[in-house]
Amino acid sequence: MTAFDGLMHGFSVAMRPDVLIYCVLGVVLGTFIGVLPGIGAMAAISLLLPITYYISPEAALIMLGGVYYGAQYGGAVASILLRLPGTPQSAVTTLDGYPMARQGRAGVALFASMISSFLGSMIGIAVLIGLAGWLSNAATSFGAADYAAMMVLGLVAASTIGSKSPVKAFAMVVLGLILGCVGTDVNSGVQRLTFGQTELLDGINLVALAMGLFGVAEIIGNVRAAEREGSPPHVSLRQLLPTRDDLRRLPGPIVRGGALGALFGALPGTGSTISSFLSYALERRVSRRPERFGEGAIEGVAGPEAANNSAAISAFVPTLTLGIPGDPIMALMLGALVIHGIQPGPLMLDARPDMFWGLVVSFGIGNLILLVLNLPLIGIWVSMLRIPFRWLYPAIVVFVCLGVYSVRGSSYDIAAVAVIGAAGYLLAVARFNPALLLLGFVLGPLIETNLRRAMLIGRGDPMIFLTRPISAVFVAATVALITAAIWGALRKRREGLGQR
Amino acid sequence: MRRDWHDLLGGVAMVATGLFVSIYSQLHYDIGSLRQMGPGFFPVTLGGILAVLGLAIALPAWRRSGTARPLALPEMLAILAAIAVFGFGLQTLGIVVATAIAVVLASLPAPRPGWIWRCVLAVAVTALTWLVFKHGLRMTMPVWPEFPG
Amino acid sequence: MKHFDSRTALAMSLVLSGAGMAQAQDAWPTEPVHVYVGFPAGSSPDVLARLITEPLAEKLGQPVVVENKPGAGGVIGVQQMLAGKENYAFGTTINGPLTTSPRLTADVGYDVAADIAPVTLIATSPLVLAMAADAAPGDVAGFIDAAKAEPDAIAYGSVGQGSGAHLTAELFADAAGIQMLHVPFASYAEVTTSIIGGEIDAGFMAPSAALPQVEAGKMKMLGITSSEPFAQVPDVPVIAGQADIPDDFRAELWNAFIAPAGTDPAIIERLNAEVNEILKDPAVQEQMLTMGWQAQGGSADDLSQRISDDTETWGAVIDRVEAQ
Numbered sequence: 001m002t003a004f005d006g007l008m009h010g011f012s013v014a015m016r017p018d019v020l021i022y023c024v025l026g027v028v029l030g031t032f033i034g035v036l037p038g039i040g041a042m043a044a045i046s047l048l049l050p051i052t053y054y055i056s057p058e059a060a061l062i063m064l065g066g067v068y069y070g071a072q073y074g075g076a077v078a079s080i081l082l083r084l085p086g087t088p089q090s091a092v093t094t095l096d097g098y099p100m101a102r103q104g105r106a107g108v109a110l111f112a113s114m115i116s117s118f119l120g121s122m123i124g125i126a127v128l129i130g131l132a133g134w135l136s137n138a139a140t141s142f143g144a145a146d147y148a149a150m151m152v153l154g155l156v157a158a159s160t161i162g163s164k165s166p167v168k169a170f171a172m173v174v175l176g177l178i179l180g181c182v183g184t185d186v187n188s189g190v191q192r193l194t195f196g197q198t199e200l201l202d203g204i205n206l207v208a209l210a211m212g213l214f215g216v217a218e219i220i221g222n223v224r225a226a227e228r229e230g231s232p233p234h235v236s237l238r239q240l241l242p243t244r245d246d247l248r249r250l251p252g253p254i255v256r257g258g259a260l261g262a263l264f265g266a267l268p269g270t271g272s273t274i275s276s277f278l279s280y281a282l283e284r285r286v287s288r289r290p291e292r293f294g295e296g297a298i299e300g301v302a303g304p305e306a307a308n309n310s311a312a313i314s315a316f317v318p319t320l321t322l323g324i325p326g327d328p329i330m331a332l333m334l335g336a337l338v339i340h341g342i343q344p345g346p347l348m349l350d351a352r353p354d355m356f357w358g359l360v361v362s363f364g365i366g367n368l369i370l371l372v373l374n375l376p377l378i379g380i381w382v383s384m385l386r387i388p389f390r391w392l393y394p395a396i397v398v399f400v401c402l403g404v405y406s407v408r409g410s411s412y413d414i415a416a417v418a419v420i421g422a423a424g425y426l427l428a429v430a431r432f433n434p435a436l437l438l439l440g441f442v443l444g445p446l447i448e449t450n451l452r453r454a455m456l457i458g459r460g461d462p463m464i465f466l467t468r469p470i471s472a473v474f475v476a477a478t479v480a481l482i483t484a485a486i487w488g489a490l491r492k493r494r495e496g497l498g499q500r
Numbered sequence: 501m502r503r504d505w506h507d508l509l510g511g512v513a514m515v516a517t518g519l520f521v522s523i524y525s526q527l528h529y530d531i532g533s534l535r536q537m538g539p540g541f542f543p544v545t546l547g548g549i550l551a552v553l554g555l556a557i558a559l560p561a562w563r564r565s566g567t568a569r570p571l572a573l574p575e576m577l578a579i580l581a582a583i584a585v586f587g588f589g590l591q592t593l594g595i596v597v598a599t600a601i602a603v604v605l606a607s608l609p610a611p612r613p614g615w616i617w618r619c620v621l622a623v624a625v626t627a628l629t630w631l632v633f634k635h636g637l638r639m640t641m642p643v644w645p646e647f648p649g
Numbered sequence: 650m651k652h653f654d655s656r657t658a659l660a661m662s663l664v665l666s667g668a669g670m671a672q673a674q675d676a677w678p679t680e681p682v683h684v685y686v687g688f689p690a691g692s693s694p695d696v697l698a699r700l701i702t703e704p705l706a707e708k709l710g711q712p713v714v715v716e717n718k719p720g721a722g723g724v725i726g727v728q729q730m731l732a733g734k735e736n737y738a739f740g741t742t743i744n745g746p747l748t749t750s751p752r753l754t755a756d757v758g759y760d761v762a763a764d765i766a767p768v769t770l771i772a773t774s775p776l777v778l779a780m781a782a783d784a785a786p787g788d789v790a791g792f793i794d795a796a797k798a799e800p801d802a803i804a805y806g807s808v809g810q811g812s813g814a815h816l817t818a819e820l821f822a823d824a825a826g827i828q829m830l831h832v833p834f835a836s837y838a839e840v841t842t843s844i845i846g847g848e849i850d851a852g853f854m855a856p857s858a859a860l861p862q863v864e865a866g867k868m869k870m871l872g873i874t875s876s877e878p879f880a881q882v883p884d885v886p887v888i889a890g891q892a893d894i895p896d897d898f899r900a901e902l903w904n905a906f907i908a909p910a911g912t913d914p915a916i917i918e919r920l921n922a923e924v925n926e927i928l929k930d931p932a933v934q935e936q937m938l939t940m941g942w943q944a945q946g947g948s949a950d951d952l953s954q955r956i957s958d959d960t961e962t963w964g965a966v967i968d969r970v971e972a973q
């Protein structure tokens with residue numbers, strides 16, 4: 001079946017009234033869930049799963065998919081308005097989205113995030129249609145050494161984002177890496193740094209960490225500050241709209257972020273959180289004026305949002321073409337199919353073309369609905385900033401707790417939010433950047449398990465990192481990046497001395 | 501003496517954390533070999549790096565003056581208490597009572613006197629929470645206080 | 650109101666005894682019953698639990714709420730069940746938390762013999778030995794020969810140190826007299842990717858994890874660990890009896906319905922009867938089979954026996970692994 005026939009076939013599935021209704025339901029619910037801090041697509045999908053027993057498998061998958069990418073749209077809203085990431089994927093969006101909101105440009109930031117999300121998704125869909133076969137091959141040819149080398153490159157590239165002091169930035173990354181060690185070590189089964197707490201055996205809960213570091217810390221710091229400053233000035237419709245300069249800055253980050261997200265989404269185990277971090281790092285690197293980042297650069301919103309939405313779409317590639325779920329959310333989606341007696345695998349594209357193409361077309365429809373739905377909402381979101389903070393924050397505290405609870409029904413995780421929140425607030429006061437801690441936390445376990453696995457598979461020979469071509473490329477890029485950084489620092493120093 | 505206390509204390513905290521992790525891991529976990537890296541390899545190394553970085557943050561801060569930013573202690577205590585009460589109370593008190601208490605606790609440091617708005621807020625947030633999480637999302641948790649049989 | 654009722658029922662069950670027990674049993678359940686599952690919604694143990702709890706709710710005339718409390722390989726689910734309300738908190742769990750976890754986890758917080766009352770076995774699942782389709786060995790004997798070429802010649806993947814896949818492979822290695830290189834992964838998805846990508850050679854895995862790749866011609870199954878051929882993959886030969894493997898070689902994962910030790914014995918009896926009846930339903934058996942599970946059932950004592958047998962078998966394997 002050619003892609004054109006497939007798309008036509010997909011339209012006939014996705015436009016079925018029942019499927020369309022569930023698609024709309026999914027994306028609306030996803031947006032809503034994404035806006036709520038803490039509660040993300042994972043929790044929403046597991047809560048919805050029992051309902052899908054009663055609807056057709058196409059409708060079920062399309063609805064759950066809608067929740068998944070819809071949550072990415074919603075997640076940015078709270079990030080921009082309150083510096084409270086609705087989902088861990090949108091934590092990076094706080095870095096420049098929140099400063100923009102403080103400058104009275106919340107509407108522009110929201111517009112940038114919506115349009116980037118939409119276009120990022122479109123890039124993801126194009127990749128899904130055109131390169132699904134190639135990407136699924138790439139996914140199986142990526143070995144442990146390749147993953148480890150790629151993650152190290154990502155860590156090096158992103159490890160100085162959003163901080164004035166490289167030493168403090170690096171310290172946060174290392175602290176994140178250490179927190180990532182907590183839990184059962186996959187390789188040895190040893191329970192590390194858990195201090196006898198069974199709840200820590202699977203590691204620190206990512207959502208609790210993100211909510212504590214960003215949400216709780218931000219609320220504590222804002223209770224009085226927000227009240228003193230009063231409500232932000234009235235925003236006219238004109239200020240909601242991006243300027244010509246803003247629009248000129250959008251296409252580059254969107255295309256780069258979308259491409260990056262599509263690649264990372266398709267690789268099992270990497271996912272959209274990492275792709276949004278890396279897109280941010282990439283934008284900062286290619287920018288002629290990197291110092292604007294962290295002060296409200298629109299590129300810092302557009303790139304990551306395009307990346308995480310593109311990744312959300314391309315995450316379906318290994319799931320649908322190989323039957324291999326790339327992340328826990330995809331594993332849940334697979335579960336939904338298995339409930340209906342469908343075993344996704346390499347043969348699914350031929351055996352159930354209605355499923356694959358219906359889903360692809362529904363992605364397009366769903367994202368269009370999200371864009372149409374969300375653009376008019378921008379005005380409403382921005383006007384929410386005018387509500388006095390004292391009316392908002394107690395509700396946010398409760399929502400954060402329930403969002404964290406929704407992940408695995410654990411009261412322990414709520415208590416953990418209090419502890420992490422306290423630490424996060426102290427770190428924020430001392431100007432340590434929590435986004436870097438989160439980066440280290442997400443990348444750390446991937447680097448460690450893959451590095452150790454590669455050494456095992458290579459029977460103890462570190463040459464495995466250079467003999468595998470994919471890995472060798474990443475190692476070379478990492479070395480180049482570090483060399484360039486050292487050279488740049490030396491040159492700056494020499495210039496500084498020359499001036500003196 | 502005005503020093504950059506934030507970096508100084510932050511750095512010292514990093515040194516303490518790093519040393520603790522490194523030494524604790526050295527004592528409890530096997531470091532292994534290059535071929536078969538043990539569970540201790542990463543924590544020991546990372547802890548050491550963090551301690552060095554902490555030192556690099558704290559030492560220059562000793563000689564540098566900085567502006568101290570005030571710590572919002574009452575706000576911190578109130579909000580952490582709200583979260584703790586909610587976390588420990590959810591299973592026993594049920595979502596309604598736990599939410600109401602947490603909202604009132606969290607609202608205590610807000611710079612606006614009076615109890616009426618706090619109570620109105622507690623009722624409103626409780627209703628909203630029940631509507632969204634219990635009724636809408638059908639999360640499984642007790643609504644009212646449960647008395648263990 | 651609700652609590653008044655439940656307390657009355659409880660008081661009745663405490664006061665009445667012997668013949669009165671029948672009355673208490675008639676009254677039970679007077680409120681929703683909770684079944685704790687130590688895995689997230691949509692996972693295989695969760696779907697298995699829901700296949701039981703849906704018809705169970707009808708039979709009991711009260712809602713049966715599945716409480717997903719994932720974590721620590723199912724241990725958290727058992728812990729939460731033990732903290733639940735007496736006579737209304739039950740659980741379904743895989744074998745790990747009842748057999749190997751107390752050995753492998755620092756402190757699980759419960760004693761299987763003293764704190765857990767077995768209700769019934771639900772289902773069992775064997776594991777298949779899978780390799781890439783283009784790998785040289787064609788059967789179990791060929792596999793063992795290849796492994797004997799040199800120690801660690803064959804690298805196999807598992808879903809973590811101490812997982813069923815790991816221990817099964819070590820049990821097999823011991824029976825065959827071979828030594829393989831163990832490479833732990835986090836999920837079967839990663840193991841299959843790595844086998845297809847040629848990074849590792851083999852792995853013991855759930856038949857349903859391997860089947861789609863086998864049908865696509867990317868992987869092959871050399872043998873299965875059950876004592877008889879398995880209905881989901883009837884063509885795969887049993888490992889027992891091949892090459893030098895003893896005839897009684899058997900390794901199965903299972904899933905069971907359990908209760909806290911203090912539960913009213915009459916309630917356990919009732920649940921055993923109801924769940925066994927549900928497991929006899931051909932539709933339920935069919936659905937379990939598509940997920941790679943063989944419906945079982947049986948008495949509480951059968952399950953008790955299974956727990957102690959497996960604790961011993963796997964304990965010995967863990968001893969050997971730890972000694973290496």
